[in-house]
Amino acid sequence: MNQEAKKITNNLYGRVNAPVVERCRVNFCTDLEKSVLMSNFERRGWNQVGPDDEWNFYWASTQTCRNLFSVESGYRMNDNQMINHFPNHYELSRKDLLVKNIKRYRKELEREGNPLAEKAEVALHGGQIVTRYVHLDFVPVTFVLPADYNMFVEEYRKSPQSTWIMKPCGKSQGTGIFLINKLSKLKKWSREAKTPFHPQLTKESYVISRYIDNPLLIGGKKFDLRLYVLVTSFRPLKAYLFQLGFCRFCTVKYDTSVTELDNMYVHLTNVSVQKHGGDYNNIHGGKMTVQNLKLYLEGTKGRAVTDKLFAAMQWLIVHSLKAVSSVMANDRHCFECYGYDIIIDNQLKPWLVEVNASPSLTSTTVNDRILKYKLIDNIISVVLPPDGVPDVRWNKLPNTEALGNFDLLIDEELLEKDEPSGSHSRGAKSKYK
Amino acid sequence: MDGVQEEAIHHTALKLADEIKHLSIYKSFYSDVQKLVSSPNVEKENFKQTLQQAMKEKGLDTKLRNTVFHWVRTQSKHCRLDPLTSLSKASAQWEKRIHKSLNSMCTDLETSLAKVRLQSEQDILTEKWSELSTYNLDLSKYRPVYAPKDFLEVLLTLSGYVPFTRDDEPKWEFAHLPLKVNKIDQLRKLFPEWSSGEPLLGVNPYMPSTVPGFSTLEAERISLGERVVALGYAPVVQEYLKKGSPQCLRAKLWSNVLGSDIKAPQVQYFNRLKKNVLEVDLMVDKLIFKDVQLTASNDDQYFVFEDLLYQVMLCFSRDVEVMQLLKGNIGNPPVVTIKGKQTSPESLTAFPPSGIIPFHGFTMYATPFCYLYDDPVQLYYTFRAFYVRYWHRLHYISTHPQGIVSLCLLYERLLEANEPLLWVHFRNININPIRVVFKWLMRAFSGHLPPDQLLLLWDAILGYDCLEILPLLALAILSFRKENIFQVNTLQNVDAVLADLSTISVIPLLQLALMKP
Ligand SMILES: Nc1ncnc2c1ncn2[C@@H]1O[C@H](COP(=O)(O)OP(=O)(O)O)[C@@H](O)[C@H]1O
Ligand SMILES: [Mg+2]
Numbered sequence: 001m002n003q004e005a006k007k008i009t010n011n012l013y014g015r016v017n018a019p020v021v022e023r024c025r026v027n028f029c030t031d032l033e034k035s036v037l038m039s040n041f042e043r044r045g046w047n048q049v050g051p052d053d054e055w056n057f058y059w060a061s062t063q064t065c066r067n068l069f070s071v072e073s074g075y076r077m078n079d080n081q082m083i084n085h086f087p088n089h090y091e092l093s094r095k096d097l098l099v100k101n102i103k104r105y106r107k108e109l110e111r112e113g114n115p116l117a118e119k120a121e122v123a124l125h126g127g128q129i130v131t132r133y134v135h136l137d138f139v140p141v142t143f144v145l146p147a148d149y150n151m152f153v154e155e156y157r158k159s160p161q162s163t164w165i166m167k168p169c170g171k172s173q174g175t176g177i178f179l180i181n182k183l184s185k186l187k188k189w190s191r192e193a194k195t196p197f198h199p200q201l202t203k204e205s206y207v208i209s210r211y212i213d214n215p216l217l218i219g220g221k222k223f224d225l226r227l228y229v230l231v232t233s234f235r236p237l238k239a240y241l242f243q244l245g246f247c248r249f250c251t252v253k254y255d256t257s258v259t260e261l262d263n264m265y266v267h268l269t270n271v272s273v274q275k276h277g278g279d280y281n282n283i284h285g286g287k288m289t290v291q292n293l294k295l296y297l298e299g300t301k302g303r304a305v306t307d308k309l310f311a312a313m314q315w316l317i318v319h320s321l322k323a324v325s326s327v328m329a330n331d332r333h334c335f336e337c338y339g340y341d342i343i344i345d346n347q348l349k350p351w352l353v354e355v356n357a358s359p360s361l362t363s364t365t366v367n368d369r370i371l372k373y374k375l376i377d378n379i380i381s382v383v384l385p386p387d388g389v390p391d392v393r394w395n396k397l398p399n400t401e402a403l404g405n406f407d408l409l410i411d412e413e414l415l416e417k418d419e420p421s422g423s424h425s426r427g428a429k430s431k432y433k
Numbered sequence: 434m435d436g437v438q439e440e441a442i443h444h445t446a447l448k449l450a451d452e453i454k455h456l457s458i459y460k461s462f463y464s465d466v467q468k469l470v471s472s473p474n475v476e477k478e479n480f481k482q483t484l485q486q487a488m489k490e491k492g493l494d495t496k497l498r499n500t501v502f503h504w505v506r507t508q509s510k511h512c513r514l515d516p517l518t519s520l521s522k523a524s525a526q527w528e529k530r531i532h533k534s535l536n537s538m539c540t541d542l543e544t545s546l547a548k549v550r551l552q553s554e555q556d557i558l559t560e561k562w563s564e565l566s567t568y569n570l571d572l573s574k575y576r577p578v579y580a581p582k583d584f585l586e587v588l589l590t591l592s593g594y595v596p597f598t599r600d601d602e603p604k605w606e607f608a609h610l611p612l613k614v615n616k617i618d619q620l621r622k623l624f625p626e627w628s629s630g631e632p633l634l635g636v637n638p639y640m641p642s643t644v645p646g647f648s649t650l651e652a653e654r655i656s657l658g659e660r661v662v663a664l665g666y667a668p669v670v671q672e673y674l675k676k677g678s679p680q681c682l683r684a685k686l687w688s689n690v691l692g693s694d695i696k697a698p699q700v701q702y703f704n705r706l707k708k709n710v711l712e713v714d715l716m717v718d719k720l721i722f723k724d725v726q727l728t729a730s731n732d733d734q735y736f737v738f739e740d741l742l743y744q745v746m747l748c749f750s751r752d753v754e755v756m757q758l759l760k761g762n763i764g765n766p767p768v769v770t771i772k773g774k775q776t777s778p779e780s781l782t783a784f785p786p787s788g789i790i791p792f793h794g795f796t797m798y799a800t801p802f803c804y805l806y807d808d809p810v811q812l813y814y815t816f817r818a819f820y821v822r823y824w825h826r827l828h829y830i831s832t833h834p835q836g837i838v839s840l841c842l843l844y845e846r847l848l849e850a851n852e853p854l855l856w857v858h859f860r861n862i863n864i865n866p867i868r869v870v871f872k873w874l875m876r877a878f879s880g881h882l883p884p885d886q887l888l889l890l891w892d893a894i895l896g897y898d899c900l901e902i903l904p905l906l907a908l909a910i911l912s913f914r915k916e917n918i919f920q921v922n923t924l925q926n927v928d929a930v931l932a933d934l935s936t937i938s939v940i941p942l943l944q945l946a947l948m949k950p
Contacts, residue, residue: 219737220564249737253564279566284733292734292804295680295885299805303655303681367733 026389029055031064034361036372040380044388056390057380058083062090062357069331077333082383082390085357086234086334091324093338093357095207096169098320099142105323106136128159138316139352142209144169146190152208156183163211163261168204172356174270179211179261212351213256216344218296222254223247224269224353225290225342229317229409230379232335232396234328236412239321240382241314243405244371245290251279271364285364297348305348313342313350318410320352332392335383337375378404449504457698458500465493492665499667503692506822506898507758520591520610520838524830527587528764531790534578539716542574546784549773550714558711565722565743566730575723577793581872584792584828588838589865591830607842607867612832614843617851620905621947624897626675627940628947634677635889635940651679658682665689674896677889677940684805684815690895691818695811703810706748709786713771717785721746721796728796734884738803745799745813749787749820756788758821763788763829789825794872797879798824801887819891823900827875835900840874841867844904851908851946855915862922869927870907877903878934886939893943902943909946910937 027049028041037059041048049055051064060068062085068075069087077083091097109117118134143152145166156164161181166189168176180186186208215222228242251274252265260266265277271287274280297306317340339359343351361376363369381402385394397414453459466488469475474487488494539546550558561568591610621628632640632650640650647653654676661673662685670690678686688694710718725742729735735742749755756766766788774780799816806812826836833839848866849856859866873881877900878890893902910931911918917930 219740221737253567281731281736283731284736286736288733288737292884295888296804298680299684300807303679306681365733 026057027053027055028057028059029053030059031061032059032361036361036363036369036376039373040376043377044380056080056082060084062093065089065334069329079392080390082333082335082392084334085336086231086331087329088327089336089357091327092320092355094169095142095167095354096144096205098324098355099139099144099207101327102136102139102320102323105319106133109136124159124162130158135315136319138312138319138350140210140212142207145206145208147205153183163213163256164208165211165267166206166208168206170204173272174264174268177264177268179267180208181258181261212343212345214346215254216346216348217254218247218249218293220253221250222267222269223249223288225293225313225340225344225350226359227290227313227317227340227342228359228375229321229338229340230335230382230406231321231338232383233332234321234325234330236416237318237321237325238396238411238413239318239409240403240406241317241409242375242378243291243407244374246287246368246371247290247293248274249286249288250274251277251281251286271360275364283365285368287365287368289367301348309344309348309350314409316342316350316352320355321410335379337379374405378406382406449501452504453500456500456504458496462493462496462500465491469493495664495666499665499689499692502667520830520832523587523591524764527584527830531578532767535716535784535790538575538578544716545772546716546769547771547782548714549771550712554714555711562707562711562744564740565747566739568722570719570722572719572723572726575719577724577727578720578790580793581875584875585868585871588830588841589867591838607838607845610838610842612834612839612842614834614839614846615901617847617947620901621949623899623901624943624947627944628949630944630948631676633940633944634679635886635938636944655679655681658686662686662689667692671896671898674892676896678892680804680885680888683888683892684811687805687895688811688815688818691815691822693811693814693818695814699814700810703748703813706751707744709751710747713782715750715782715785717750717791718747720791721750724791724793724796728794728880729800732800732880735800735803738800741803741807741809741812742796742799744809745816746791746796748813749799749817750785750789750791752787752817753783755817755821756783756786759788759825762831762833763825792828794876794880795828797876801879801884801891804884804888823894824877826900827877837875840900840904841871843901844870844874844907847904847908848911852912852915855911855918858919864924864927866911868924869931870904870911873907874903878906881934882937882939883935886937890939893940905946906939906943909942910934912946913937913942 026044026046028046029049029051030037030041031051046057051058058064058081060083065083065085066087067073068077068083091101106117110119116135119131120134121129122132123129141155143149143155145152160183164180164186166178166180166186178189180189215224225245225247227245230240230242232238232240248269248271250265250267250269252263255263255266264273265279268274271285274286275282280286294306294310297309320340336357337359339356341353341356343353345351361372363372381404382398383390383396385391386399386402397411466484469487469491470484472487474490475483485494488497535546558565558568588607591607615623626633632643634651634654638649638651642648642650642653644653647656658673658679659682661669662682667690670686674686674690722743725739725746729742730739756763766783766785768781769784770776771780771782798820799812802812802816802819806815823835826833827840828837830836830838845867848859856866877894878887882890890902890906894900914930918927921927921930
């Protein structure tokens with residue numbers, strides 16, 4: 001016991017874990033000179049080179065990545081090169097494509113007669129009975145506009161009193177988002193947006209989603225979760241969940257009254273929105289850790305419901321990834337860290353809002369910086385083979401120490417081999433078979 | 434010998450039987466028993482036995498036992514009259530200074546200690562009661578009355594009152610005070626669960642259980658804990674807490690061991706406190722607002738609970754029961770007139786009614802409870818019970834073995850005896866080692882440790898019913914970081930080494946401190 005306790009204290013008190021610095025020559029290239037990135041590369045003793053040089057590790061923008069993989073570029077990567085995006089990440093990160101893929105995934109499972117695609121009738125807030133997937137109902141009902149306008153109107157009529165949220169497909173950070181509670185408002189918007197509802201002519205498409213109007217509130221305020229998910233392969237699927245996510249709080253009390261419908265400080269949790277508010281606090285930046293959220297929920301609502309919520313979030317992540325795994329270009333050189341936006345409703349059900357392929361690496365607070373530094377450090381140690389040099393021939397089975405703050409979400413290869421648990425894995429596994 | 438003891442028990446029983454009639458639960462309890470007596474379960478022939486059996490079945494038995502438990506705990510063995518007149522003198526002077534400073538702040542700001550709140554203001558306050566963070570107040574001129582470091586300065590002068598100081602001892606040592614504190618060997622006996630290295634919660638989340646049928650220690654503790662909660666017998670709960678509580682049961686266990694469960698009368702009483710806040714404008718209100726703003730509002734662990742904390746802290750200041758419960762321990766608050774009220778007994782108020790003047794960081798005594806209760810009333814009563822049992826000892830001067838002076842002395846003795854090199858190092862760089870840990874002690878580590886660790890620490894305080902854990906933990910942290918402390922030689926740099934406790938695991942450290950090498 002004595003030994004045991006000592007061992008644990010030793011582990012627990014390592015600050016940001018700093019393994020032996022790898023002094024091998026790794027040439028890195030980056031499109032983004034964020035300090036959380038640069039300080040990680042520096043600590044590893046890596047050497048910075050330009051995009052036209054012989055790089056081994058490229059932290060690229062999504063644009064660069066797409067260019068590199070495009071036929072025109074004619075670029076061929078060698079075995080010692082890795083890059084931080086999949087070329088068609090947008091299958092997951094574009095709001096319209098995400099929903100399209102999930103809808104297709106559910107249909108496929110349904111056609112196969114897979115029990116996962118079970119459906120049942122549920123009562124909406126307004127009392128209407130609708131049919132929903134029992135296990136895969138984790139994105140709010142969503143339509144693409146203008147393409148699915150008629151389908152939207154049909155759904156709208158089922159519960160005319162509900163609120164909808166309009167989001168431009170290609171934008172981020174809360175820009176261009178607004179709420180709608182009347183069809184007339186949507187019609188007015190479409191007139192004003194000038195481009196008539198003709199798919200061919202419209203430049204910008206939107207998604208319209210059922211607004212989660214009953215979010216879980218803490219201290220009366222709405223929040224969403226930012227979780228980080230690392231994917232090192234889509235076929236077989238290998239994904240890891242970072243333990244250190246956070247909640248992003250609104251600065252203004254939640255209020256569903258119509259007069260507040262346009263008040264983005266009430267409804268949108270993006271830091272990029274909230275920081276312009278008068279009540280923004282730049283010491284904590286409106287961010288609370290996911291561990292503390294869990295502590296609070298366990299303390300005030302109990303263990304069973306809290307565990308169920310966290311399991312449901314893992315479930316949601318795994319199935320959103322499975323939904324795109326067949327369409328992703330599963331290049332061996334690629335890995336990607338996604339920022340998942342999740343809203344928890346007051347029934348403690350999690351909803352997937354969107355997936356970002358380039359989650360912000362800007363640090364808004366001291367703790368934010370520490371978190372993002374660890375994130376990058378852990379990503380690098382998971383994606384690189386134990387000798388620290390990029391090599392796509394490696395079997396992508398990181399050992400437990402390399403995981404750092406990542407938990408294994410799923411590794412289909414391990415599941416297939418049905419290896420005895422414990423050797424490589426940590427956390428839940430067989431649940432997602 | 435036996436006879437003497439029996440006599441003492443008899444005496445206590447008489448006193449208890451008498452005092453229990455004045456406790457708030459008495460009336461409802463008595464009528465419950467009466468109802469039971471008239472039920473068919475209780476037989477006239479076999480009255481005593483059948484009544485006892487029926488009381489057990491109805492849970493009245495546990496209720497009575499808990500009442501006795503809580504009553505006994507309030508009967509302090511410690512003599513209220515402080516044996517060290519020097520300390521009581523210092524304490525009185527300090528109190529005077531605080532009141533003087535409050536008064537001069539009032540004069541400077543051209544306000545008064547107490548006044549009737551304008552109706553318009555009352556309306557706004559009522560409307561904003563659940564979101565007081567949006568209540569606009571200009572607090573730029575208000576300053577906390579005192580901070581931990583001011584209080585420490587006062588404590589450090591205490592040794593000066595003692596005439597016999599040996600030349601070779603630094604003047605700042607608390608050792609000059611004729612108080613007795615435990616040695617590490619005695620602490621080992623006090624905390625056997627730690628010193629013997631028993632499996633405890635908070636060491637390792639995956640620690641396996643030794644009981645068949647449970648995969649982890651945590652699962653085992655939850656299962657046992659659920660039975661303890663169901664039983665609801667306070668001494669058992671207290672025993673259970675020694676090994677740490679799972680977070681999901683903590684709220685119930687804490688309120689049970691402290692007797693802070695709420696019923697209708699408690700809710701009514703809380704509403705009366707609220708009413709008083711709305712009607713009377715006390716100068717401490719501003720200090721409370723200021724303190725919540727300076728602490729919780731800027732803290733990423735607590736900012737979401739800001740609005741809850743305003744309510745709780747404001748009501749606390751109005752709670753006369755706090756003053757009554759702590760009579761003799763916290764000095765005497767001045768009585769002032771409420772400006773704008775017609776002269777009557779009602780126009781006088783103790784300032785503040787609770788008798789407690791908040792210092793910088795006072796809110797931190799309440800913040801961790803936000804992780805257990807989202808109802809302000811339940812939060813209030815558990816916080817209040819904790820304060821009345823423990824926290825007041827951390828910011829009032831007394832010779833009580835659990836008081837801040839004794840805790841400082843204990844820390845000093847422990848450091849000198851167990852980390853002699855560190856002790857010498859502090860001496861060489863001329864830093865009083867109490868300075869680097871005092872704020873931890875005074876705030877019971879709240880705001881310094883992350884909430885999950887803090888709650889484990891407070892479990893232990895409840896379980897062992899003592900505060901000596903605080904200096905022990907301070908020592909353990911210093912031992913743990915000593916290599917880094919040896920590298921630095923200014924107060925500022927030592928503080929920097931100790932500033933970030935976010936990676937500290939409380940229970941393993943306490944175990945390490947007590948396990949024999
Ligand atoms: N369906 C919804 N229900 C409730 N809130 C939503 C919904 N969709 C988005 N939001 C809120 O709006 C914010 C921004 O939406 P998001 O889809 O993440 O777009 P962006 O790319 O601009 O960040 C989210 O973080 C969330 O707070
Ligand atoms: Mg987003």
